[in-house]
Amino acid sequence: MNPETLLESLRTGLTPFLGLPMALTPAPGPGVVLGAPYDGGVINRPGARFGPWAIRNATMGMGRLSMPMRLQGQDEGGRGMAAVDWVDGGNIPTRPFSMEEALGAVEQTMGAWIDQGARTLMLGGDHLMTLGALRAHAGKAGPLGLLHLDAHPDAGHGELWGAKYHHGTWLRQAIEEGLVDPRHTVQIGLRAPRFDSEELVFLLDSGVRMWTPWDLQDMRLHAQFQGDIARVGQKPAYVSVDLDVLDPAYCPAVAEPVPGGLSVLEVLTLLRHIHRWRAPWVGADIMELAPALEGSQTSAKAAAHIALQLFG
Numbered sequence: 001m002n003p004e005t006l007l008e009s010l011r012t013g014l015t016p017f018l019g020l021p022m023a024l025t026p027a028p029g030p031g032v033v034l035g036a037p038y039d040g041g042v043i044n045r046p047g048a049r050f051g052p053w054a055i056r057n058a059t060m061g062m063g064r065l066s067m068p069m070r071l072q073g074q075d076e077g078g079r080g081m082a083a084v085d086w087v088d089g090g091n092i093p094t095r096p097f098s099m100e101e102a103l104g105a106v107e108q109t110m111g112a113w114i115d116q117g118a119r120t121l122m123l124g125g126d127h128l129m130t131l132g133a134l135r136a137h138a139g140k141a142g143p144l145g146l147l148h149l150d151a152h153p154d155a156g157h158g159e160l161w162g163a164k165y166h167h168g169t170w171l172r173q174a175i176e177e178g179l180v181d182p183r184h185t186v187q188i189g190l191r192a193p194r195f196d197s198e199e200l201v202f203l204l205d206s207g208v209r210m211w212t213p214w215d216l217q218d219m220r221l222h223a224q225f226q227g228d229i230a231r232v233g234q235k236p237a238y239v240s241v242d243l244d245v246l247d248p249a250y251c252p253a254v255a256e257p258v259p260g261g262l263s264v265l266e267v268l269t270l271l272r273h274i275h276r277w278r279a280p281w282v283g284a285d286i287m288e289l290a291p292a293l294e295g296s297q298t299s300a301k302a303a304a305h306i307a308l309q310l311f312g
C-alpha cells in the first residue's frame with residue numbers, strides 16, 4: 001500500500017487487502033483475495049465471521065515487500081506481493097445459517113475466479129471453508145498437495161459430534177473426496193489433546209506427514225522436514241494456515257487456542273521453504289481469526305494444558 005492508496009482508503013472508508021484494487025466480478029488475472037465471513041462450523045468459540053474485516057484493516061499502510069528477502073538479496077519469492085497484480089475480490093456471500101450453502105458459495109465464487117486463471121488467497125472464516133476452496137481448486141487441478149499449519153489435525157470423524165461438516169472434519173472429507181493427495185500432505189504444529197486416537201491413525205494410514213512443535217525443535221529432523229515440505233510442492237499445492245498454529249501468546253483471538261505453539265517468527269521462517277517449490281501455490285488461506293476474542297482465556301488455557309501435561 002503506497003501513500004496514494006492509503007489516502008484512498010481514508011477517503012472511501014474501504015480497506016481492501018494491502019490496498020489492492022477491488023474487483024467483485026471475476027476477470028482474467030493472476031490472483032484474487034477473497035474473504036469467507038462464516039463461522040457456523042465452529043464447535044466452541046465462534047467469531048471468525050469477522051476475520052476478513054480484521055485482516056484487511058490490519059494491512060492498512062503496510063508495504064508489499066517482505067523485508068528479510070530484500071535485505072538478504074534472495075530470489076526465493078521474487079518480489080512477493082509487490083511483484084503481482086492481484087485484486088481484492090471482496091467477500092464470498094456465505095449465508096450464515098447453512099453450512100452446505102456456505103461451502104457451495106465458496107466453491108462457486110472461488111471456482112469462477114480459478115476459471116479466469118487466478119490463484120486465490122482466502123481470509124477466514126472458520127476452517128471448514130477450506131473444504132469449499134479445495135473443491136474449487138481440485139476441480140481444476142486434480143488432487144492437490146497440502147501444507148497445513150494447525151494445532152489440530154482437523155480430520156475428526158463426523159459421528160463424534162453427529163455432524164459430518166465442521167471446522168474439525170474438513171481434512172478427512174477432503175481426503176475421502178480425493179481433493180488432496182495425502183502422500184503429498186504435511187501438517188505442522190499439531191499439539192491439541194485428542195478425545196481418541198482414531199483421527200491420527202486415519203491420517204497416518206493415509207500417508208499424511210505430521211509434525212508437532214516438539215519435532216520442529218529437533219535439529220536432527222530438519223532435513224526430513226524440508227523434504228516433507230518439498231514433496232507438497234511436487235503437485236499443484238494449497239497452503240492452509242489455521243492461526244491457532246501460533247502460540248496464544250502471539251495470537252489468542254482464535255476459536256480453539258492451544259498453548260505450546262509456534263512463534264510468528266517460526267511460522268514466517270518455515271513458510272520460506274514453499275518458495276522453493278517448482279511452481280507457486282495455487283491457493284492459500286488464513287483461517288480462524290476471531291477478532292473479538294483477543295486476549296480471551298489465554299492464561300487459563302495455559303494453566304489447563306500444563307495441568308494435563310502432568311499426567312504424561
Ligand SMILES: [Mn+2]
Pocket residue numbers: 127150152154167242
Ligand atoms: Mn484448523
